Amino acid sequence: MRAPIELDVNGKRYPVQYPPGTSLLTVLRDELGLTGSKYGCGEGHCGACTVLIGGAPRRSCQVPVSAAVGKSITTIEGLEKEGLLHPVQQAFLDAGAFQCAFCTPGMIMSSVALLHAKPNPTSSEIIQFLQGNICRCGAHPRIIDAVRQAAKTMQEGRP
Amino acid sequence: MSDSTNKLFLEPERYEFHAAPIHHFELARRDFFKLLGAGIAVFAVAKNSSAMQETAPGARSFHSEELPKEITSWLHVGEDGTVTGFTGKVEIGQNIRTSLAQTIADELRVPFESVRMVTADTALTPFDAGTFGSRTTPTMTPQFRRVAAAARDLLIGVAAKEWNVAPEGLIAADAKVSDRASGRSLRYAELARGKTLAQNLPAEDPVTPAAQWKIAGKAVPKVDGRAFVTGRHQYTPDLHPAGMLYGKILRPSSFGATLLSCDDSAAKAMAGVVIVRDGDFIGAAAPTEREAQNAVVAISAQWKEVPQISNKELFTYLKEKASGSSDDRHRHQKGSVEESLATAAHRLDATYTVAYIAHAPLEPRAAVAEWTGGKLTVWTGTQRPFAVRDDLAAVFRIPESSVRVIVPDTGSAYGGKHTSDAALEAARMSRAAGHPVKIVWTREEEFTWAYFRPAGVIEVKSSLAADGKLAAWEFHNFHSGSSGIDTPYDVPNQRTEYHPVPLVLRSGSYRGLAATANHFARETHMDALARVARVDPLEFRRKNLSDPRLRAVLDAAAKSFGWDPKKEVPWGKGRGFACGNEKGSYVATCAEVAVDRISGAVRVVRLVEAFECGAIVNPDGLRNQVVGAMIQGLGGALFESIEFENGRIKNPHFANYRVPRFRDVPEIDAVLLDRKDLLSAGAGETPIMTVAPAIGNAIFDATGVRLNSLPLVPNGLRRA
Numbered sequence: 004m005r006a007p008i009e010l011d012v013n014g015k016r017y018p019v020q021y022p023p024g025t026s027l028l029t030v031l032r033d034e035l036g037l038t039g040s041k042y043g044c045g046e047g048h049c050g051a052c053t054v055l056i057g058g059a060p061r062r063s064c065q066v067p068v069s070a071a072v073g074k075s076i077t078t079i080e081g082l083e084k085e086g087l088l089h090p091v092q093q094a095f096l097d098a099g100a101f102q103c104a105f106c107t108p109g110m111i112m113s114s115v116a117l118l119h120a121k122p123n124p125t126s127s128e129i130i131q132f133l134q135g136n137i138c139r140c141g142a143h144p145r146i147i148d149a150v151r152q153a154a155k156t157m158q159e160g161r162p
Numbered sequence: 163m164s165d166s167t168n169k170l171f172l173e174p175e176r177y178e179f180h181a182a183p184i185h186h187f188e189l190a191r192r193d194f195f196k197l198l199g200a201g202i203a204v205f206a207v208a209k210n211s212s213a214m215q216e217t218a219p220g221a222r223s224f225h226s227e228e229l230p231k232e233i234t235s236w237l238h239v240g241e242d243g244t245v246t247g248f249t250g251k252v253e254i255g256q257n258i259r260t261s262l263a264q265t266i267a268d269e270l271r272v273p274f275e276s277v278r279m280v281t282a283d284t285a286l287t288p289f290d291a292g293t294f295g296s297r298t299t300p301t302m303t304p305q306f307r308r309v310a311a312a313a314r315d316l317l318i319g320v321a322a323k324e325w326n327v328a329p330e331g332l333i334a335a336d337a338k339v340s341d342r343a344s345g346r347s348l349r350y351a352e353l354a355r356g357k358t359l360a361q362n363l364p365a366e367d368p369v370t371p372a373a374q375w376k377i378a379g380k381a382v383p384k385v386d387g388r389a390f391v392t393g394r395h396q397y398t399p400d401l402h403p404a405g406m407l408y409g410k411i412l413r414p415s416s417f418g419a420t421l422l423s424c425d426d427s428a429a430k431a432m433a434g435v436v437i438v439r440d441g442d443f444i445g446a447a448a449p450t451e452r453e454a455q456n457a458v459v460a461i462s463a464q465w466k467e468v469p470q471i472s473n474k475e476l477f478t479y480l481k482e483k484a485s486g487s488s489d490d491r492h493r494h495q496k497g498s499v500e501e502s503l504a505t506a507a508h509r510l511d512a513t514y515t516v517a518y519i520a521h522a523p524l525e526p527r528a529a530v531a532e533w534t535g536g537k538l539t540v541w542t543g544t545q546r547p548f549a550v551r552d553d554l555a556a557v558f559r560i561p562e563s564s565v566r567v568i569v570p571d572t573g574s575a576y577g578g579k580h581t582s583d584a585a586l587e588a589a590r591m592s593r594a595a596g597h598p599v600k601i602v603w604t605r606e607e608e609f610t611w612a613y614f615r616p617a618g619v620i621e622v623k624s625s626l627a628a629d630g631k632l633a634a635w636e637f638h639n640f641h642s643g644s645s646g647i648d649t650p651y652d653v654p655n656q657r658t659e660y661h662p663v664p665l666v667l668r669s670g671s672y673r674g675l676a677a678t679a680n681h682f683a684r685e686t687h688m689d690a691l692a693r694v695a696r697v698d699p700l701e702f703r704r705k706n707l708s709d710p711r712l713r714a715v716l717d718a719a720a721k722s723f724g725w726d727p728k729k730e731v732p733w734g735k736g737r738g739f740a741c742g743n744e745k746g747s748y749v750a751t752c753a754e755v756a757v758d759r760i761s762g763a764v765r766v767v768r769l770v771e772a773f774e775c776g777a778i779v780n781p782d783g784l785r786n787q788v789v790g791a792m793i794q795g796l797g798g799a800l801f802e803s804i805e806f807e808n809g810r811i812k813n814p815h816f817a818n819y820r821v822p823r824f825r826d827v828p829e830i831d832a833v834l835l836d837r838k839d840l841l842s843a844g845a846g847e848t849p850i851m852t853v854a855p856a857i858g859n860a861i862f863d864a865t866g867v868r869l870n871s872l873p874l875v876p877n878g879l880r881r882a
Contacts, residue, residue, distance in 0.1 A: 025452060033408075033450065038400035039393020041573075043524045044605040048816035051524055079393035092391040099383060099782055102790055103255025104390035105524040105573030111391060130824040137816065139524050139574055140255050141793030142786065143827040 013081025023069035039079035050136030053109040060116035079108035094153035102140035201354040204309040205362040243351030250290025252282040253571040257783040268377040269310035272337040282569035292546035296844025372777035372838035381782030398528040410454040412444040416809030419465035429457040438594040472807035484661040497655030502634035506625030514683035517803040525573020531588035532598040543572035553582040577671035609814035615672030618642025620683035630695040643676025674847040685740035685855035698727035715750040718772035723752035736864025740855035746843030747775035753856035762878035772833040776840035795853030
């Protein structure tokens with residue numbers, strides 16, 4: 004019998020049937036249907052699966068679901084509020100900071116975490132923070148621009 | 163190993179080098195309108211096709227119920243004014259969903275927002291050989307312009323009939339047909355209402371010149387961008403049809419290994435697990451991925467392995483196994499190379515090598531297969547949906563009409579998704595399990611069982627006349643390919659030859675394919691020759707180059723970079739240049755590097771690239787492509803290399819196969835030259851070609867060390 008556990012994802016509580024050792028990414032995608040977080044390597048090296056756990060960026064492919072119990076989990080699906088994009092999402096959209104966009108949810112989640120910790124990061128701080136997120140299409144300069152723009156928007160207190 | 167791999171899977175493996183079969187489109191005209199609703203439709207027919215001969219001369223309505231068989235694109239104007247363009251091309255991040263919609267909106271004179279594109283669905287879109295070779299823009303753009311122009315004419319014709327006036331006095335603009343004389347107008351939606359008008363026409367050149375484009379030629383944001391930043395877009399791995407099982411495959415222990423024995427009793431005993439065996443193919447399907455993986459692990463299999471070479475002896479092996487090409491297409495000769503090499507003022511020979519590299523698309527190979535009755539539907543990220551359909555039909559011995567392949571907008575490919583592997587695996591397991599099955603390759607599988615950009619050896623012999631002009635040029639490519647092999651420089655005596663070698667690792671297309679290898683060798687060699695001639699590398703090229711388009715990108719890059727031969731370069735820094743042309747577009751790159759003399763660390767500080775591909779359709783999308791290619795090119799230039807031994811990949815993870823990351827990205831400037839007087843060429847590949855030689859030449863400028871192998875500095879710069 005599988006241990007009954009409960010996850011708090013994007014402000015909602017979900018009972019989870021999967022074994023506690025299963026990765027959070029698998030539970031998010033396969034059980035909760037939250038497929039915005041991507042499998043890119045399953046080894047914590049590409050960042051495509053990045054979610055926020057208690058506000059901190061975590062590679063959900065490396066987090067056993069049991070370790071996420073009782074913590075507030077935010078995925079890419081939880082950023083948009085009442086039809087309004089998060090400033091980081093809006094900045095990525097405005098900057099066209101993607102091509103195939105498979106890395107985009109992870110990039111956005113990492114960037115949200117960065118701006119939470121450092122509201123006005125320098126370019127080198129952005130580069131440092133996003134070093135673990137791979138973009139194979141080469142949208143890096145636009146991603147850096149988007150994060151700077153989002154920082155500006157958030158500092159000005161706009162949504 | 164490729165032969166044994168083919169035997170192992172007993173499945174076809176085709177690359178773009180092979181001609182595609184002629185396909186028949188089964189959708190009848192009646193069904194077309196049933197599917198899309200009434201309206202006005204125009205179909206573009208391939209040149210020289212029999213269907214065109216039936217309707218020639220000129221465009222006219224076809225009367226039979228069958229659609230012509232060689233249609234390459236089509237367009238529908240619906241009763242609500244929605245315009246739908248259909249193409250077999252796939253969206254893999256190169257942004258064609260946006261650029262083709264721009265083209266249609268521009269030519270049909272409708273708002274951009276009213277156009278939607280249906281792409282890469284073998285049941286809905288016309289046959290297409292595949293999305294590769296930078297062909298989407300040069301082939302689809304003129305075709306959609308023609309069909310859109312014809313649709314516009316049809317709509318004008320309907321209005322003329324309605325008002326009983328001559329069509330010549332009517333104007334199409336803003337999704338309306340207007341009669342200037344009377345001031346009347348009718349919206350396209352009103353004109354299409356209740357109609358089932360169809361017309362086919364031969365694909366010809368565009369009708370509206372680029373200088374008059376209104377929607378095309380401008381930056382337009384990516385269609386459906388919001389779906390990507392919210393995570394709502396569903397890539398193949400995100401699909402989950404009801405009752406779906408997850409599939410995992412037991413891979414052979416090494417390339418070419420054959421199955422000696424297999425005990426799957428423990429796996430079969432697992433609850434909910436279906437074991438699928440078909441020759442050497444062994445897979446497990448289960449309600450969760452973990453259960454499927456556990457089942458595969460529980461299978462005990464013995465494999466017979468075959469000894470294979472490692473990357474250490476690769477280049478010697480390639481030279482040994484090379485065949486003197488008997489194919490004239492692989493050879494080019496002019497003048498007398500031998501005589502010039504023997505007598506010219508300066509002589510320079512060198513050998514260059516290029517390693518195997520992986521595409522490593524962030525979305526791994528994936529497929530979801532579902533059988534309904536005898537019919538098969540497969541969703542998969544591929545660049546060749548129709549080839550995948552044919553492979554599936556051939557393997558399962560069912561008619562092509564019983565197979566539907568749908569390609570959701572895909573998490574990139576770079577030439578790496580031409581084959582049907584995941585689709586065949588998912589379909590085979592789905593058929594055996596009686597449920598839909600999803601296969602998503604792991605990153606390790608992706609690095610191992612996909613295919614690679616071929617390695618190669620290139621030998622160059624050259625000579626210069628006393629006046630610094632190229633006298634002789636002899637260029638041999640072993641294995642990696644012939645694209646971009648011909649020199650664009652003016653050389654009176656030349657010989658180029660491509661020497662095929664049997665595959666060592668499974669190899670196929672890659673962004674730019676062999677053009678990157680050939681440009682690396684040529685442009686590195688040109689730099690070395692400039693040093694021999696004691697001339698600035700740009701001046702040396704100008705002296706030997708008459709192609710005005712190539713000269714234009716050279717000058718543009720030099721200007722934007724601030725290339726000044728007289729300017730002293732600071733200690734530890736260097737600048738390098740490379741240029742070339744391929745697939746109808748032109749590129750020139752200037753690089754600046756900084757080398758730490760103590761640690762040997764090489765940092766690319768700045769890249770400036772000038773690019774010209776005729777008339778620009780979407781400058782924002784183009785800039786994204788060019789900058790993206792430059793950054794991707796950094797990997798193959800500096801550190802990407804597949805290491806292998808005895809049929810195993812030794813670095814099949816992002817932890818030990820290094821791809822460019824944020825810290826690797828230099829200051830980048832892309833200069834786009836817009837030639838409105840020229841047809842639009844593709845831009846997906848050419849911008850990657852000159853990154854590596856420009857960086858290598860900059861490293862030489864900084865250090866005096868000439869690097870003739872890609873990757874240039876996998877472990878930093880260390881003197882031997």
